[in-house]
Amino acid sequence: MEGTGERRAPVPETGDKGLKKGAIGFMDALIIGVASTAPAYSLAAVIGLIVVTVGVQSPAVLFASFIPMFFIATAFYYMNRADQDCGTTFSWVTRAMGPWAGWMGGWAISVTGILVIGSLADVAARYTYLLLTLEGLAASKPAITLLAVVYMVLMTAVCVYGIELSARVQNFLIVAQVATLLLFAVVALFLVFSGSSETSLSPSLSWFNPLAIDDPSALIGGLLIGVFIYWGWESSVNLTEETEDSASAPGLAAVFSTVILLATYLSVAVAVVAFAGIGTVTEFADDDAILSTVATDVLGSPWYLLVVLSVLTSALASTQTTILPASRTTLSMARAGAFPRAMGSVHPRFLTPHVSTIVIGILAIVWYVPVNLISENFLFDTLSALSLMVAFYYALTGFACAIYYRRELFKSVKNLLFIGVAPVLGASLLAYLFFVSIVDLSDPGASYTGSSIFGLGLPLVIGLGFLFIGVIFMVVWRLTGHDDFFGRTPEIVPPEVARGEVKVSETAGAPAESGVAARPGSEDR
Template sequence: MSHDAVQDGEGGRQGGSAVGLKPNAIGFVDALVIGLNATSPAYSLAAVIGPIVALVGIYAPGVMFASFVPMLLIASAFYYLNKVDQDCGTTFSWVTRAMGPWAGWLGGWAITMTGVLVVGSLADVAVSFTLLAVGLDSWVANDFVRQLLTVLLIIVMTGLCVIGTELSARVQNALILAQVAFLLVFVVVALYRVYAGTTGFDSIEPSLSWLDPFGAGGAALTGGLLLGVFIYWGWESAVNLTEETENSASAPGKAGLWSTVVLLVTYLSVAVAVVAFAGTAFLAENAEEEEFIFAQLAGDVLGGWDWILLLAVATSAIASTQTTIIPASRTALSMARRQALPQHFGHISPRFRTPDVSTWWVAAIAIVWYLVVNQISTTALFDSLTALSLLIAFYYALTGVACAVYYRRHLTESVRNFVLIGLGPVVGAGLLAWLLVRSVMDMSDPANSYSGTSWFGLGPPLVIGIVISLVGVILMVVWRLRDAVFWQERPGVADPELVHATTAKPADRKER
């Protein structure tokens, strides 16, 4: 970590808490698992497979492959920025250093709000699929029971986050093993039945041509990317734990990169199995079912063992309920340490060495959001999730640009630096900025929302995104007027010594 980074971090810790986060609490594998679980693979795939197939047909796996590209490029930005600044605030800290406090604050706000928007939905899905797996279907239809259990699950998973990062990692390791095992069983059985001709659907034998993202045409690819890119969101949770990870300068960044690769393999294998087994017609016709498409297919693929697939989605959502709290709480902690938020949010539990105050605050706001939105309408929660893509695209793109800007004096030192630290992240940021614009255009039409209703002449997801952004700007200005310390920071560049130490080849390091 740079000298400035240490100075800022320590000053913030003294202001917000007498202790810091627990160093070396987890290793590379733990960080990798947390990065994977934060994306909620089974749930994410179940939610988008139908809509993507409705757009591109058999080329759904190809669209998922194309969606991987901008995520990998942004993961490269996270890797190199973490090399020179190991701060749990990730985007907030890096963008502040590269582009100034105003952009940094907005990046931090976007990350925090993503946790608020999605935690309730994830817990709701976890509860619903667990109840379906144990045969309590009637409880799923009972709004009071389902919402009560959802709130209890959020409280339990938040408690695990507070009790300790090591305990969280152990829980996540168990959940990822269960999830991968369940999905593997589904893939193997589904493909076996396809080749055996016992599916009962208009099954299709897989082909390598399915991996062509342009097979369905450019317009269809654009629509597919709007859905596909965001199923990779969440892997950066591994990097948010950088201050608590062994070998923090490299392990968290590598965990983030490898998370995207493992996700790609997972998504492609399950997508191929689903499309091959059910055929495109069934998936397109049931696209509106979203994650419950897996509930429909579970019995057809696995018969009496359908609970296996239901538990795959349930464990996926349970794991993500916990890990999605991590980026939001760590970002709030980092912002408080730099006096970009009230120092109360920077408190760290002396016993557990975790950011207890910010973690409980994120959970509390997420619970309130979940309950209030559910009272508005049955589709308002889904509209709020759609708005999530705007925030994700914004802070990912911001991080990609920040990487090139922060390293700008070192991009021409080698082809490797130019491609991996400069060009790649900027291209990734450009792709996400383009998707952000397309999303805004799409969401401006009320007919494209879940509810189909108009809020102020626009689609509800866009209104939600605009309101969240405006609230962020207002809070930022108010805090600037109240406490100007954070806004005294000025943009800088990466420390040359750190850059050369982290980008040097192994042979060069030995010579040094």
């Protein structure tokens, strides 16, 4: 009351979608981008498989996989500079290529989150038991499933409570994760060069040369794995509307995330292959215990538990950060009229998309529990299917960048290289990998379960099946109206937006603000 001396807390500033502006800074966005890829878990999950595929050229595959990721990251940077929308690919592809392509891009992001969240929580649960030396529970599927569901509920609650809490949680988890990985790599390489390991190999520059891989199919197979291991860095851009300096900081965080991941992946891969040797590593082609096993010899007991903790925090961190882009994308789609209106609700106190976040968490649990109880290998096949959808929406974003900026490409060499050539090259390679993986995954023998549906491998059925379900939902949504969204036409970036002087109008169709370039044709709607 007036005159009582009481002070009310300042009302936080919000954007047009109701999200809290300036809630996190550049470092928070960078950490979330790195954490979303779950570097420790990703390495544990695939390093053995990569070594089986290409041998000592594993670092070369990781480097080659980085190139299209870096190129697509530049597309994210320039598209975010023009349009700071938490829907990222959905909003950008809608602007550049029209509502149908944009809808499918948004659907792919949402589905990948739903499919993978349970797998990450599953790993976090198992490694929790291993960290506590509860080997019996670590081998019990019911115990793992129960704890995984608990983790999923907790991480969903953290995401609902507020982006600041999410960022603080990630700041702790990423330090524990990356610091431990680098410590492991340094000690392992020291032991290699000091001759303390009998099975060690001497690293050479040829390990980093993709051209040294004689079998092109092996290189393609390695690149397909690389799509999975780098996937997730763009989560920082999904938080653009909640980040300080939203026009540049989230995009820069995405670019820097890929570079940090490259350094981490190369150092650990070289250390593992050099210390353990090819024979030992290939024994873990489908076993994510490789890091903890090698760490036992490298760090000894009980220090090897630091690596176990690293994988645990990696999977747990990514469980949370994978919820963020899926929930923000569905929020953006709902506000644009592409999804049910309820998914666009923002909590009045926490200023987070609580409805979409809770829905994503529930759907992830609904997918994970029965699939995991049926077969753990079925869960692995789900992860294999992710490469299809990830390559799909990354490629869409790369092409959309060049299309949206097409009148700006020849105004400077920088524009041509970083807005045109790089995104198109990255998108073309990912599109090629998309179709190659369709051929590869069509073989039931390429799946973990060996199962087939209509003569096709289970991962392919899961991947293309969910994309096909998306097409059905999109058509049904169109047939039930929603002309405001489906009536949109492709746009070209206004020159003043390309120069960074103003921003484009919101995808949701909000009226243009002061200093905001109206969407072409919006005045007729």
